[in-house]
Amino acid sequence: MESDAMEKAYKKYYREVYLYALSLCRQEDMAEELVNEAFYKAFIASDIPEGSFKFWLFRVLKNQFIDFKRKESRLHPIGQFEAGFSEIRKEGPANKYITKERDERLYLHLVALEPEIYREVIFLFYYGDMGIKDIALTLSLSTGNTKTTLYRARKKLGRLLKEDPYEF
Structure with a gap:
């Protein structure tokens, strides 16, 4: 994907993708990491279906989250991964949108x-x-x-x- 096109896509979809990531992981730092990784994969990918970039991006982010969850469950089998919604800071990045x-x-x-x-x-x-x-x-x-x-x-x-x- 071209640099200019990637920058436009980032500006256009960042908010939606970030809020979706935050809804999955409930941790702002992790949501930022998931979003950045998803956009990075989009930047290096050459096989993104025409006209479905947004859906592809959401799917990539969801798959990354699932992979992370699997990895965490092997490291913390008791289920320590799940954080409550109190993890979301009132002064954090999410506050820009809410x-x-x-x-x-x-x-x-x-x-x-x-x-x-x-x-x-x-x-x-x-x-x-x-x-x-x-x-x-x-x-x-x-x-x-x-x-x-x-x-x-x-x-x-x-x-x-x-x-x-x-x-x-």
């Missing part, structure tokens, strides 16, 4: 959403501006399964927001 208190509280609920697939579909749909078909392709799910998962994720997030002591 400025209002209400948005921050919503984002913290999203990061805490379990299971992981719920977080992924919500982030890809709302923050990644992907449609159902694109999410299905990115996560290797059927369209029907993606719709069902998004519905369940929204319901669960709604329950979490209702339980929040602050108004939404």
